[in-house]
Amino acid sequence: MGGLTAWCVLIAAYPAHSITGHEQLPNLARTLSSGLFLVAGVLYLARGRLTDELRTAQFATALLVFGATVPAVAAIGPLLHEPHDMAQTAASTRALFLIPVFMLLLRATSAACHHSSVALSARRFTLEAATASGLGLAVALAARRLGGDGEGRALGVLIAIGTACWWLLVAQRTSRGTRGTTGRPAHLATGFILLATAELVRAWSIAGASPAIGVAAGFQLAAAMLIAYAAARSLWRAHRADASQSAELARAVVHLRGHLEELEAAQRERLHDARSAVVGVLGASELLSREGSAIAPDRLRGLMAAELSRLQAMLDAHSSEPISAFDLAPILAPVIVVRQLQGCDVDSDVADVRVVGRPGATATVLDNLLTNALVHAPGARIWIRTERLGTTVRVVVEDDGPGILPDEQGRVLRRGVRGSSATAPGDGLGLYTSVMAMQAQGGSLELDDRPTGGTRVTFALPEALPVAPHALAS
Amino acid sequence: MPTVAIVDDHLLLAETLRTALESSGVRAWIVPPASLDDLAEQLGAAPVDLVLLDLDLGAYSSNSTPMIGSLASLGIRVLVVTGSLDRLLIASALEQGAIGVQPKAAGFVELVRNTRAALTATGPLHPEQRAQLLGELHRARATRERELSPFLALTAREAQTLRALTAGHAVTEIAAQWVVSEATVRSHVRGILAKLGVSSQLAAVAAAANSGWLSEAN
Numbered sequence: 290m291g292g293l294t295a296w297c298v299l300i301a302a303y304p305a306h307s308i309t310g311h312e313q314l315p316n317l318a319r320t321l322s323s324g325l326f327l328v329a330g331v332l333y334l335a336r337g338r339l340t341d342e343l344r345t346a347q348f349a350t351a352l353l354v355f356g357a358t359v360p361a362v363a364a365i366g367p368l369l370h371e372p373h374d375m376a377q378t379a380a381s382t383r384a385l386f387l388i389p390v391f392m393l394l395l396r397a398t399s400a401a402c403h404h405s406s407v408a409l410s411a412r413r414f415t416l417e418a419a420t421a422s423g424l425g426l427a428v429a430l431a432a433r434r435l436g437g438d439g440e441g442r443a444l445g446v447l448i449a450i451g452t453a454c455w456w457l458l459v460a461q462r463t464s465r466g467t468r469g470t471t472g473r474p475a476h477l478a479t480g481f482i483l484l485a486t487a488e489l490v491r492a493w494s495i496a497g498a499s500p501a502i503g504v505a506a507g508f509q510l511a512a513a514m515l516i517a518y519a520a521a522r523s524l525w526r527a528h529r530a531d532a533s534q535s536a537e538l539a540r541a542v543v544h545l546r547g548h549l550e551e552l553e554a555a556q557r558e559r560l561h562d563a564r565s566a567v568v569g570v571l572g573a574s575e576l577l578s579r580e581g582s583a584i585a586p587d588r589l590r591g592l593m594a595a596e597l598s599r600l601q602a603m604l605d606a607h608s609s610e611p612i613s614a615f616d617l618a619p620i621l622a623p624v625i626v627v628r629q630l631q632g633c634d635v636d637s638d639v640a641d642v643r644v645v646g647r648p649g650a651t652a653t654v655l656d657n658l659l660t661n662a663l664v665h666a667p668g669a670r671i672w673i674r675t676e677r678l679g680t681t682v683r684v685v686v687e688d689d690g691p692g693i694l695p696d697e698q699g700r701v702l703r704r705g706v707r708g709s710s711a712t713a714p715g716d717g718l719g720l721y722t723s724v725m726a727m728q729a730q731g732g733s734l735e736l737d738d739r740p741t742g743g744t745r746v747t748f749a750l751p752e753a754l755p756v757a758p759h760a761l762a763s
Numbered sequence: 764m765p766t767v768a769i770v771d772d773h774l775l776l777a778e779t780l781r782t783a784l785e786s787s788g789v790r791a792w793i794v795p796p797a798s799l800d801d802l803a804e805q806l807g808a809a810p811v812d813l814v815l816l817d818l819d820l821g822a823y824s825s826n827s828t829p830m831i832g833s834l835a836s837l838g839i840r841v842l843v844v845t846g847s848l849d850r851l852l853i854a855s856a857l858e859q860g861a862i863g864v865q866p867k868a869a870g871f872v873e874l875v876r877n878t879r880a881a882l883t884a885t886g887p888l889h890p891e892q893r894a895q896l897l898g899e900l901h902r903a904r905a906t907r908e909r910e911l912s913p914f915l916a917l918t919a920r921e922a923q924t925l926r927a928l929t930a931g932h933a934v935t936e937i938a939a940q941w942v943v944s945e946a947t948v949r950s951h952v953r954g955i956l957a958k959l960g961v962s963s964q965l966a967a968v969a970a971a972a973n974s975g976w977l978s979e980a981n
Binding site for chain 2: 532533535536537538539540541542543546550554557558560561562563564565566567568569570571572573575576579588589592593595596627630631632667
């Protein structure tokens with residue numbers, strides 16, 4: 290606004306000094322503003338490239354055409370034997386200014402008709418540009434037909450069309466602004482108002498007031514400055530947003546990659562486990578078919594059952610296993626037997642109870658707990674017992690190892706956390722996955738100290754209701 | 764009577780293998796899985812001719828290759844028995860001094876036969892195959908070094924910047940966190956882009972993740 294005021298003062302002061310300056314100053318303003326429109330166009334083009342928005346690129350194109358029209362008209366004028374002064378340019382040449390204005394108007398209406406989230410296709414982009422150019426040229430031809438006596442009337446019509454277009458653009462801008470669908474500043478709307486005013490002032494200049502030519506050029510320059518400023522600001526904002534988006538994307542890339550690596554490692558481990566189980570079972574069947582094998586059949590059968598249930602647990606994801614009533618003892622027995630065979634000191638007293646849950650997942654939880662005890666409390670004695678508490682059955686697993694510090698007990702149940710004093714290898718997932726597996730089947734898992742030293746893990750499942758006698762009868 | 768030690772966390776496999784070996788006149792001994800140091804100590808103290816070593820010992824160690832070197836230096840022959848088909852893992856086991864590799868996928872009968880073959884001087888692995896595997900390993904290492912070399916050119920501060928970028932921090936955040944000017948961090952970023960030969964921060968982050976530099980450095 291300051292620039293505009295300074296310009297008005299300059300115009301008011303100038304004619305008093307020199308008549309040539311009076312003509313040159315508006316021309317200078319026009320050259321400057323066309324340069325600024327070109328700059329704004331380039332900036333918006335850059336923004337369009339940064340954000341991949343074709344709509345912004347379209348806006349940029351219109352600004353570039355607008356900026357290029359002043360030199361284009363200056364170049365065409367002499368060819369058409371017109372005086373080299375913008376103020377006296379023929380109506381037909383002036384009509385070229387309407388091409389970018391029509392482009393802006395078409396863009397605004399098509400954006401309003403189609404929801405703004407609908408991306409503009411490259412085909413539509415060309416179509417709208419061609420339509421605007423066609424309309425502009427048609428107006429130019431019409432103005433040329435009118436030429437001669439009708440020149441003044443043609444100019445009047447052109448100015449009326451131009452003013453109407455700018456005001457329509459202003460209306461569209463402000464309505465978008467109030468709807469809050471776009472964060473664009475009001476600078477553009479103000480710029481359009483200034484351009485509309487410039488058109489009106491130009492009409493006044495045609496009526497004969499010569500200082501008005503300079504004032505119109507001043508308004509145009511102010512509008513160009515505002516629009517260039519809006520362009521720079523919008524490019525800067527898009528750049529900032531792009532940087533933070535890049536950071537977000539970087540985080541996602543690294544996270545995804547880590548996740549994939551984890552999945553791959555888990556997959557490798559599963560394959561390895563599955564192959565070992567298969568070869569073991571093949572070996573066992575080979576031994577069973579031999580006469581007088583050195584291994585006790587009972588032992589072999591126990592090992593096979595344990596290995597096969599491990600394989601089954603691996604194949605059935607915990608979540609897909611149906612929840613059902615099952616006898617606890619026969620499900621836990623293979624897990625316990627295999628540890629005893631491995632030479633662990635496991636003392637087991639599992640009551641004959643029926644519970645509701647996932648048998649495979651429950652066996653895996655006990656296996657995880659025993660592995661934990663084996664790794665973190667090597668050589669410790671382990672006791673497994675069951676107790677009834679109301680309608681739940683609790684399986685208590687205790688060891689006389691070094692135990693877990695009280696303030697760490699809550700922590701080790703979380704994903705990927707291991708005790709600070711843990712020296713043995715482990716990924717810190719065993720307890721966490723066990724808690725998850727128990728909760729997913731309507732149970733729970735808790736960790737505390739064994740009163741006489743060591744760790745105590747308790748997991749609970751609801752007891753299965755006994756089948757009523759009359760249900761059996763019917 | 765030759766003695767074979769079986770180190771495997773799959774008890775059924777170990778037990779059946781032991782029985783099969785013993786019935787063919789080989790003394791076999793199952794070593795329950797433990798930490799690598801304990802295992803090396805246990806095996807080193809026992810009169811063992813051959814160790815059948817599983818590369819994945821479940822909860823104890825997901826890669827037992829480091830132990831092969833210490834066993835080999837004690838003059839114990841190590842035959843790697845693995846369910847993994849990762850050729851580079853197998854090759855690095857050979858490089859550590861394993862006399863051969865027996866994939867579990869080959870089946871039980873093959874496993875018993877090759878264990879017996881490993882007790883003889885020649886061993887089960889054809890020298891040509893061995894050379895081929897080791898060649899693959901060296902080529903893979905060379906490729907890896909080539910991929911990592913641009914990252915080695917980074918200064919300490921540039922490496923820190925790249926790590927912060929991969930953690931999802933923008934330049935302004937990094938500058939605020941380190942109490943330096945944004946221009947300083949930007950100059951680090953320019954250095955990173957130039958050294959890695961990429962044109963955007965995103966490309967640099969992707970290169971860091973893809974080359975494995977990230978996991979290597981942490």
